[in-house]
Amino acid sequence: MLLTLTTTHHPATDLGHLLVKHPDRTHTFDVPVGTAHVFYPEAGERRCTAALLLDVDPAKLAAQGRGRGRHSATTPETFTLGRYVNDRQYAASSLLASALSRVFRSALRGESRDRPELAGTAIPLEVRVPVLRCRGGADVAVRLFTPLGWAVTATAVPLDEAYPEWGDSRYVDLTLTGTLRVADALNHLYVLLPxxxxxxxxxxxxxxxxxxxxxxxxWLGDHPERALIARRYLAHRRALAGAALERLAAQRPVDEPTADDDVDEVPARAGGARASL
Structure with missing residues (x-):
């Protein structure tokens, strides 16, 4: 599964300092489900792109799945054969978010030894996740990322391009563009991909x-979909989601109106939805 982060900040290669990954090298990390690679398909003064590629080992993923408790979310691979035959190697999911937190740990905290002032500065960014599993369709991706300052293009991936009458799959091709701190962008992805x-x-x-x-x-305390985010991020455990929302409410100014936190889930439509916004 793949995620790319691009900037046109000048010089664009400063992205390497912000991510703490040199553009002239390939960086490899062992993660619990396989191997994560960070590399730069392009690295010039005007445009620089960093790519995170997660290579999932099916055997490791299956072994981890056998050890899951009842408070992990329901997935297609919970039946025996599904642990080995599934989409987890190819579609961005919580696996990619975990890898992101492992390889970009300093960047998530907004730390940069070489460019500390730039780490605190919003720069032009483009994020692309070409295959993202998206429960509820493309509309949900738009609802989650737009309030954070992103322009969102979320296009449902067809089940088979040769047979358009089959409709759309559960996956979207997601592109985000905006001017944000790299740390903010990564934290948005870390939370919202799962x-x-x-x-x-x-x-x-x-x-x-x-x-x-x-x-x-x-950002989460003011997000209009914070209830949906809390429920899904916490695997629909009501007690944990309630605790998270209570702590978020306690952080808000006393005189600030509180939005209705009992937001309904968006039902997954058969075949997904196509949206380009």
């Missing part, structure tokens, strides 16, 4: 509330 996937690959413990609030600092 939310869109809505099928976390690991057991969701109470400490996931702290992870959510830490990654959502500065």
């Amino acid at each position: 939310v869109l996937d809505d099928a976390k690959h690991y057991w969701v413990a109470p400490d996931e509330v702290d992870k959510l609030l830490r990654a959502g600092a500065g």
